[in-house]
Amino acid sequence: MFRLLARRLALIVPTFIGVTLLGFLLIHSIPGDPVEVRVGERGISPERLAYFRHELGLDQPLWKQFLDYQGQLLQGDLGRSVVTQESVWTEFKTFFPATLELAACALLFAVALGLPLGVMAAVRRGSALDYGLIGLSVTGASMPIFWWGLMAVLIFSVALGWTPVSGRIDDLYYVEPWSGFLLIDSWWSDDAGAFRSALRHLILPAIVLGTIPLATIARMTRSAMLEVLGEDYVRTARAKGLAPGRVVVVHALRNALIPVVTVLGLQVGALLGGAILTETVFAWPGVGHWLVESVQRRDYNVLQGGTLLIAVLVMLVNLGVDVLYGVLNPRLRH
């Protein structure tokens, strides 16, 4: 177990250096001098330009700049936003809980619906339910989620008035930020109205963001279950006279879960990518929204730092999935 973990950790180091190098080179390939771009039309004297370039380390050779950047990163310094002058890490910490809350609820929705649907479709293979699920999962997997989000707003918010159009909570509530997760914070605040409002704001974006993972999970569960249900040990369990439900849930599902867990891990990258679009559609104040705004404001420090943090997050989740995979499937431990 420890060897697996150590090997995977060793693989992360070159990938991390590669990710930082790629981010560094991409940002440095932006045409135009950062100082001149920031000064804009006003212009700047050559002396002051040289001074600022020196201050920012831009007069150093590229490899030196990269090493300095690595040194900064190791000290946890991701730079400052050009627009707000706030440190990128501080901004990320402000916006990330909103994204995490949204993504967690989306994943919860996808698993809670996708797992049982996949199992039922596999057990009743060839039934109307099975074909319906296949059709839905093909549709879900092809869904342009920004469009799906807007259609959902149009139907459920504008036409039916069931949910709010955008945001995380109604303006009339103030919730003391403690964990950053509004559902938890508003629950603790003992203001039932605030909790209900937060929940009502969350439902639609979570469903929209969870749609593609739902399609993937349902499909994966179905095919994994079909494979496992044909195994000898399942037939043996049935022959022993075990209750059909017990065979499916205890014997088959446990092994069918192995590929599903891998797919779940892969969904995290997709969720964070999808969060960019979902947060834009619902004006959800999360990391995706923040990054899109940074592009529009040409705030490259934020774009670079935020992208790096998300990449690190995906790397860590992949690591976690690999380890979990080892726990679920003892054959892989060695």
Next chain:
Amino acid sequence: MSATLAAPGAGLFRRLLENPGAVAGLVVMAVLIVVAVAAPLIAPHGPAEQFREHFLAPPFQQAAFPLGTDSLGRDILTRLIYGARLSLLIGATVVALSLSIGTLLGLTAAFAGGVLDIAIMRLMDVLLVFPSLLLAIVVVAILGPGLTNAMLAVAVVLLPGYVRLARAAALGELTREYVVATRSAGAGVLRLMLLVVLPNCLAPLIVQATLGFSAAILDAAALGFLGLGAQPPTPEWGTMLADALQFYQRAWWLLAFPGIAILVTVMAFNLLGDGLRDALDPKLRR
């Protein structure tokens, strides 16, 4: 030679036709191609033509504007028809770029081995760590918004899939007797790579390319929606959705039709890709 090649091709096509999803995908693809090629002939109006008496005309009411008009009085059906051209162009360009470069990199990694192999594959690992849309956004942020840059960005994002597939397939072929024989007969590396090994690695690459078509259209539309892809007044479907944002709450047709066009197109290529995978390799069938 041609006879031996045609026979498996015909079998493949027959197996493909047995799959209803793949047939549906093929039909949609054929319709799209016809619509795209014949756009000026079948579109009722010009894609940028504005009818100032008909702002936000609702659909299914006037024969002149079957799907209604947008906030500038442009016919939605016409713009969707011209948008089909762009979507096919995006899909074809992105797939051509990422397929050719990715295959070349993958074959190089497999043939060269050693440091070059490690370097190429680690670079692909790095690309895979970024959520695809985020990577595309970063690339477009650097190159500047626009359709060409969006296509380049999406091609970069899709690259790792082809590299990994091509390398894995080539490694599987390299130890086969026919490759060893050709090599000992004195064939050069390029000949081995492109004429001997590549044709036998094509099956998974073709499947990936078909699925890549849908990924390209979807990602390019997402970039267009974020204002980073094709710029207005280009009738790209994602850009049309971004245009609709201001008015969609009182004019649903601005939103509904371009989205359906994207969904149906993406679904068609996904179904076709799945069908091709099943037809090419029944073992892979899920």
